[in-house]
Amino acid sequence: MKKFIVLSFLFLAVQAGFAQQKLQKIPAVDLKTMDGKAFNTRSIANDGKPIIISFWATWCGPCKKELNGIAENFDVWVKQTGVKLYAVSIDDTRNSGKVAPYVNGQGWDYTVLLDENSDFKRALNVNNVPHTFVLNANGEIVWQNNNYTEGSEAKLLEILKKVAKGEKIE
């Protein structure tokens, strides 16, 4: 029985190879906004312009460095690429009440969502935070990265400019 399961698993994985050619769409998951309203990820949209989805937490040092780094020039990024940033906090109820004061305290111009039970994190197969996704005009994931290094904002801007022009991302 167990062997059969493993074989089926392999069979599925091979088939997945075919399915893989398609770009990933965002799965529909129920989240919350900072003021407690229900928000379904189906509503993630930006009128055909690029979207960043960045998973973070109030206890994650590199996440805050990354989002603060982007915040410094975010107004310029918006002008250049029309980008919209969804900062998805995976803080659970221990910290989710502190997200809004932190975000406003930092002055971030992002759309902040609460993923208190990590449902969206699981649906997008995120292992650790930070994990950042870039979506194209069709809402498909064209680039992702799961660590932060000093100065990686430059690379992200480069990707966004390409996406805004409709160019393909390697």
Next chain:
Amino acid sequence: MKRTYLIFTLSILVLCSCLLTVGINAQNQPANLGEIHGNFQMDMQYYNPDSSIKAPVVPEKTGMNAFLNLNYTRDNFSAGMRYESYLSALQGFDPRYTGSGILYRFISYTTQKLQITVGSFYEQFGNGLILRTYEDRGLGYDNALEGIRIKFNPRKGVYLKGIYGTQRTFMTYGPGTVRGLDAEVNLNEFFSALADKRTNIILGSGFVSKYQPDAGTGTYIVPLNVGAWSERINIHRGKVNFQCEYAYKINDPSAANDFIYKPGEALFATASYSQKGLGISLSGKRIDNMDFRSDRNATINNLEINYLPCLTRQQTYSMLNFYPDATQPTGEIGYEAEVTYKIKKGTLLGGEYGTNLLVNFSTVSGLDTMQLKPAQDSSRMGYKNRSYFGFGQKYFEDFNIEIDKKFSPNFKLIAIYASQVYNKAVIQGEPGTPMIYSQIGVTDLVYKISDTLSIRFELEHLYTREDMGSWMSGLVEFTIAPKMFVAASDQWNYGNSISADRIHYYNGTLGYIWGTNRIQLSYGKQRAGIYCVGGVCRTVPASNGLTLTVISSF
């Protein structure tokens, strides 16, 4: 039982295969094949014997934890599973994690108004005070429900959820059944007359009941069905947000509360004010005999139905996490206050880039109670509350200030000072150990040498006269963006009163990253300690050895 699970897992696989095959065979047109994505992580450690740090002897020499998640989605349909291996589980994980298997698998169908999930699922009602199932693979925590979940939005602003299942316990499922209902109404969405009002109100209500048969072999007559309910409210107006939840549980004698018949209660509230550059939050909680599990004999973190969040700052740096708080579900009371402030660019203190300040204070105590003598306690209530909001013995306290400053495009600094109080006797369950008072300083410096090279220093110091005495800790990390990093660190227990125990816990790490893949190798000593996420902790024994981590998502 096991056979049923295997067949269910198999059915998911076959169904996914069929759907994929249908897609692949429909040639010559852009067929909708659906998508398969997933992630993988493996942590393997080789253990050197090391009696100097009291590392336990590992006869098998190595341990390995691994998992692979696979998610399939096609239109409104999704299915997924996770294969897990513990061969054998890493030191510090519960040894009941053993062998390999697929314990997490689900099929789900979603429309605008309805979502049906069969199989394993994670769910949370409100703040989790009566129900939260979740996973944290790093903690070895997984209390997933296995059964049925239905989410239904009958009309705008109304959100209903129902769950029915049994809970996961390590490599199998627990003996109890958990049933629950949750309703949430957003008044402003529900009543069109309120749609444009500035004040937004959301009401929520939940009920959870567990059933566990009783063999009748125990000392006490126990309730077979135990119910818990909660009411919650969230009010938002402009810059102010307030939310509060109250939960109540009927008598639930269990191993965790020493089989007392006192009902349980939990109260959790947060108020916050924020505007650009300033954020203030104030939270409070009171927990009284609120341990809630689907097995009355379960202990530690096993088979918990609800989640009682800590109200203390979740710290990032190792010395600040040396003595971490953990919720005492049998009873505690506490509050937390946090202020974040951004000093503007171009001011004297703000400098060229602005300065971020964060001040946080939290304190947690036991309830103000009076133990009842068995002779006066015929109904076995265990204890009496002397005053409802009274503070008893102190459990934990943390006052900390953080400054976050960028000096130039290449140089950033984070500095933290903290003063903590830790009741080891209660939090670690070691009666008789003295209270630990500690003062901690942390600096984190990043210097960007070029576009691709950066170096980071972390210097930490923990001062205490209790427990093992003072510690010093240092870390140097060199990053070659975007692919590689090398780090070396040392934690030195220089203040230990026993000179033979003034040990250096050195560690070296090498990591290689490309896309969403990462391979990391580290070698060194790990001190015995407590590893926590969200106030749930596991104790990690000391170890000396080589660790290989492979992470990938696709």
